[in-house]
Amino acid sequence: MKAPSSHETAFRDAASADPLREAFLRRSMDTITRIAAHADLKILSEALAASTGFGALARVLADAATAEASLVDLDPLAPLVARNAEHRVQILEAAGGTLSSTEVAQQLGVSRQAIEKRRRANTLLAVRMGGDWRYPRCQFDEAKGTVVAGLPKLLDVFAKAGPWVAMDFLLAPDDALGGETPMQRLRREGLTPELERLARIEQGDGFA
Structure with missing residues (x-):
């Protein structure tokens, strides 16, 4: 049997710690899975160029094509929020952390x-x-x-x-x-x- 990855272990630990954390993690993972299934591969490749996982997620959420395919029906404001988040990540990177x-x-x-x-x-x-x-x-x-x-x-x-x-x-x-x-x-x-x-x-x- 394949041993669980560190991410899977962290997910289980966080989820078991508190019901609210579990609900948030599962809802977030559902959205990320949906994005990964619909996003253009070029968009995913560009997102992976970000220096952090948060930056990668913000970039793919901010992309209009991705949003039209998988997010607008869930939350019309998601792309706008993500673009703001991505911009803040870029500012903090420019600030040297x-x-x-x-x-x-x-x-x-x-x-x-x-x-x-x-x-x-x-x-x-x-x-x-x-x-x-x-x-x-x-x-x-x-x-x-x-x-x-x-x-x-x-x-x-x-x-x-x-x-x-x-x-x-x-x-x-x-x-x-x-x-x-x-x-x-x-x-x-x-x-x-x-x-x-x-x-x-x-x-x-x-x-x-």
């Missing part, structure tokens, strides 16, 4: 409470993931053990828009910066009037 509050505290040489205080004050960029706060790695100068100079003031421009909008701005190449991202320019030159102006224009609070 994330750090926990404990890792950030060690990086900056302060307490976790100090990190939480700075997050609430919007002087550190943090996103909610899995019930916890994660801190995009790109905002730190790890060699110096500091936050990239000028970032806290720039984050203030995006206080109402939220961290995902701020990261989208910081990590997207901009023609006005010669194809550099605002984060690249911020790391090299600090917060220049040009960068602050671009951020305010992005938020509709400035003039071209």
Whole structure:
């Protein structure tokens, strides 16, 4: 008899731990099976190029052809939600991943409470993931053990828009910066009037 794979074992362990987890796993697996049966092989191949399993799933869910074949009748909003999820995965990859509050505290040489205080004050960029706060790695100068100079003031421009909008701005190449991202320019030159102006224009609070 073939021994169960690690994925099968993990599935059984998770399912047996809690009825709610079992229900979620079975419902999710049914949907994934349906997608795999209908999706074009090219779409599946492109999805497998993602660096994570979550990214692969988001890509195939976001594809319109796949959605038309197997998802729209189940949930018309699924492709839109998946495209948003895929975009967030791409942003986090561009950010170099994330750090926990404990890792950030060690990086900056302060307490976790100090990190939480700075997050609430919007002087550190943090996103909610899995019930916890994660801190995009790109905002730190790890060699110096500091936050990239000028970032806290720039984050203030995006206080109402939220961290995902701020990261989208910081990590997207901009023609006005010669194809550099605002984060690249911020790391090299600090917060220049040009960068602050671009951020305010992005938020509709400035003039071209």
